[in-house]
Every structure is written in C-alpha cells, then in structure tokens.
Amino acid sequence: MTQASASTSSPRAADRPSDGLSGETLCKWLYDMQLIREFETRTMQAYQQAKIGGFCHIYSGQEACAVGTIKSVEDDDPIVLAYRDHGHALARGLSPRACMAEMYGKLAGCAKGKGGSMHMFDKPHWLFGGHGIVGAQTPLGAGLAFAARYEWEVLGKGKKKVSLCYLGDGAIDQGAFHEALNLVSLFSIPVIYIIENNGYSMGTAIERHTANHDDLISRGKSYGIKSIEIDGFDVLNVYDQFKPFADECRDLQRPGFVDLKTYRYMGHSMSDPQKYRTKDEVETWKEKDSIAALASCLLTPESEGGRGCLSEDDWKSMRKEIAEIVRDAVQFAEDAPAPEVGAELYSDVYINPMPQLSPMGEYTHGEKNPLL
C-alpha cells in the first residue's frame, strides 16, 4: 500500500476555500458524513439478518470523498457512479427511507425495489445511478456532461455545468474508461473523473492490478486532461483542492481527472473474508478517521486552531438525531410493501405496453416510481 504517502499539498492556510465556510455549513457536512456512516452500519445489520439481498458494498471510510466533492458543485450538476453508491446518494439528498427501501427490495425504493444496493437513482437530485458493470459508467459520464454542454452552448438554455463521474481504482483498468478519457479530452467535455482510490479492486491491491500505480494522474495527463491527486481522508482538504478544480472545469468547460486517495473499512462486499489485508492495516486508517477528524476540528476552539463551531452536546444530539433518522428508514423499509408480482414483474421494460411483448405475462406500466 502506497496510499499513506498521498500528496496533500494544500494551498496556504490563509487562502483555503474552506476558511470561508460557515460553522453551520461545516456542521451540515459532519452531519452528512455521520449519516452515511450510521446508515451503512444499519445496512450491514440488515444484510446480516438477510433483510437485504443481492450484493452490498459498504462505503464506510470513504465518506469525505462523496461529501467533499458533492458539496463542491451545484445541486443540479449531474452525477453518475458505480455500485458503491449509498454514500453519494445520501450526500446528494436521496431520502434515507427510499435508499433503505431500495435495498430491501420494496416498492418505495428509489428504483421500486427492482435494483437494490447497486442501483441508487434520484433524477430530481441529478443522480444518474448506481451501475453494476465496473467502468461502464465512465462513458455515461462523458455523455451526461456532453448533454449539459450541448444544452448550454447549442440550445442556449440552462447554464454551465460540470458533471461528476466516480469510479474505483479497479475501474481504471477497463478499456471503456480509456475510451471515455480520450473522447472527453478531444471534445472538451466538462466531466470530472473522480477515482476513489481505496487501494483495492476487490481482493487485488492496486500495485497488483494496475501499472504505474503510484502515478495514476499520469493517465489523465497523457490524454491532455488536467489531473490532480487529493488526500480524500480530510474533507476540508478535499474541498480546498476540489472546489477550485471543479470551478475551473465548469468555467472552461473542460474535463478533469482526480486521484482521490481513500480507504474502505469494510470488506469489498458483505461476503468478503478479507484475506488480502491485515487488521492492523485497517486500524491504521481508522486512526485518522475523517469523521472523527472533522468533529474534532469543529469542536476545537478557534484559539487552538479549530473552528469552534460545535459543542460536545451538539455533537451528541446530532448523532442521536441521525441514529433516529436511520432507525426510521429501516422501519420504513421493513413496513413498506414488496413489489406486487402481477404489476411489477413485467413492467418498466418499454414505454408502450404491446400485446406481444411479454409472452408469459400481461405487460403493464406497474407502479409509478416514487421519485419521478
């Protein structure tokens, strides 16, 4: 693991963009990160109780990545990503209830319980999923950004947008990603590829799965794309570096490439014996936990170098409130009705019900998606 040596060359303390953030904003970020952590903890419990099926990829450890980057862009900048998607969905505003119900396979889920853990979608929040084929979302990110630029430049509507496309370090090995990089550079498409580099592709450590692993940004650069490395464990640092980067990509309507160094605390999925790493390695990362670090910064008085915008009591009641919200989401998912076979098995394949479409069942539209 070479993660520990991640470059963290933040701008000088005085002109850090995060210095301008209000205490309220920072507390909201802490709230969002803690919400993801708590949500994932309860997700693991539900999975272990066989309430959640399919495969389930836990985001714990990486919270600063989703929160720091998503808070650096506008709410209507499009986002597309892979299957480790609960954290981004929550950070983007997907209701914890719809997120949990989706994993429970319930109708109230964001994809009507037909997608599960890997398929978090929230069109009103400009979240375009949650996709299961590793790397396949990267050309989609190019297309989303292309559409946004087309809308602004050709149709003369809307505004300058920048799209975010997340992928893992494993996904950079896929051919589709390289095709996407070439295309977005050639056409100057405003999408930022954010590699959440947690050092592993399933059970294969980065030095065993990708060439030149300690210089990933050379790939972006080789396509002529502006590329930077960011320590993704410190949410303020993520913001400080990513915000100006994203602003520039938006302004100049051009692509970006970010090697965002992070670490996942849990196994690749819920069924991972983790033979490929030691408990010590995991513990070392947990010591610099991003949530604990942000909380401590907000709790520490300004006179001692912190932000002093949070009291111990506030922090305690914040965690309590979050625990309650997640408990409520679980209860909601438990109680929500399952998709009804007659209506849902044959629906949502095409827009127009046609008599010959589904030879063994009447084709219908099924229930309206709760998020549309």
Add this chain to the structure above:
Amino acid sequence: MPQLTLVQAINTALAQEMERDDRVLILGEDVGPNGGVFRVTEGLQDKFGKDRVVDTPLDESGIMGSAIGLAIGGMRPIPEIQFEGFLGPAYDQLVNHAARMRTRTRSAITVPMTVRVPVGGGIHAPELHSDSPEAIYTHSPGLKVVMPCTPYDAKGLLLSAIRDPDPVIFFEPKRVYRSYREEVPDEDYTIPIGEAKVVSEGDDITVVTWGAPVFQCLGALDNLPEDVSVELIDLRSIYPLDVDTIVESVKKTGRCVVVHEAPKTAGMGAEISALIQENCFLYLEAPVQRCAGFDTIMPYYKLELEYLPETPRIQNAIEECLAY
C-alpha cells in the same frame, strides 16, 4: 469415491488437468489468493504458482483477448469471468476473434480456450449477476457452449472442454454450486461435448432442460401423479446440441416441454421447438411448450423466484401439455 459439490468437482478437474498438461493456465479477477468470487479456484495458486493461476486487472476485454492470444500461441488458457453479466466487455473478443479464428485461417489456427462463467439466477443476486445468456453465444458459430449441472458431469465436461481444440464457454449454474453433492471418481474421465443425458426415462412426455432447472424439473416430476411417466433430458451441452436424443424421445412420447431460465423470446426453447417440428412433426400430440424466464430484465431478489421457472410453473406446463 468422494462426494463432491459442483464447486469441488470443477476445482478438482482444474487441478488434475493442470497437473497433466503444463500448458494449462487460469486467468481472471481474484482467481489467485481469493480463489475467485465463488472459490472455485481456491488453493490452485498455492499449488501451481502465480504463473499458472494469474490474478488479472479488472478488464474482461483484456482477459478474453489475451486468453485468445495465449491459445493461438500454443497454450490452453482457462479465463474466468466472474459473472455472466460481465461477459459484455469481453463479447467483442469472444465473438469476433475466438469464434472466427478457425474459419478466418481455414483451420490453420484454432483457439483451444475454455471460458468459465458462473451463470443463472436463484442466489438472490441482483441483475447482471443472474442472467442466462447461453442462446446469445450459441448464436455465434464457432463457439461451443456447455452447461453441466451435476458435479460428475461438470468434471467430465470440463476435461473435454480444456482438451477441445475449439473455444468452449463453460457455464456453471451458480445456484447448484454448493446445493448438491454426488460421487465423483478421482480418475480422469471425459464426457463428450454434444451429448445429452436422459435423467429419467418415460413414455408420456419429454421434458428438455439444462442447468439449474434440471433440479426444479425433478421437483415437478415428484409432484406429478405416479402414473405419469416423464422422460427428463438434461442437455448438458447447448451447442453442439444433441438433436438425436431429443428427437428420439419426442417420437416416443409425442409431447415436449422445454424449460429454461433465459427469457422466452429467441431463447434455446425456440430452437428446440423448431427442431422438433422439423424432425417429428407427425409424432406430435401437442404443441411444444416453453416454460421460461420472462421477456423482462431479471428482477432483484424479491421477484426472482417469480421470474425463474420454479417447480409449480414447470408442473403446470407439463400438465397442460399432457391435457392438450
């Protein structure tokens, strides 16, 4: 004789063939220390080393393409694709190179490669992890496609596949991986590609299936009245297809139900029905029935068993066909 699961039988066959032929090598994502997603290659890297059990990057196109290169370069590669849904990125290599190399070179160069792929539903996995794409690859001349469902057949067919001079897609029904054990001989034996197996003999109706539904069909047979005599055929090989065994059986019974997990439209059931009417039209007492998956995307697990041809639906289809 040891009692083995499908996973163990495949693992044993791989180990024995690697022992026998040092040109055989395995490549895939996490096939090494992890032993693959389903632990089918567990222990093989310890035994044969990193040169012969190769953990690849996450790049199905690269895995498949380089396996084809290895094969035409004289090796016997066994690429593993973690789930059938991930064949997508490898499709181009499989269909445009592996399948066509022999014809393109007029048999000067062949592709002796065995692609191992877990297939099918029934394990509560999401979409992309539960599909049955056997018809897609059958529709590509040049590829052989097999799908054994018992440990015994899996070992024999895998050894045939690895020794075959042409590319074989070896689909492993993941629902059966650990759910069924049987005696598997230690010694080397092969089952020819292209031979179906008559699982149970009968006179009233023929049921043709393959993969995990074989077990669902057996369940349906148990539920039928005792005086109904069903001939159950497990194809084992999808392509080449054992037309003779099917035709001989249907000539005897006059009725046939084809059962598969894949969507009904343009599934293998359609091909088999066509072959039956071409070969035994005058023997038929009833239209050939297809009991299959629906023409929709495989749903997440709450609806999974509604999608798959489970025992009650198969039983229904058999009864309807008998009553015609």
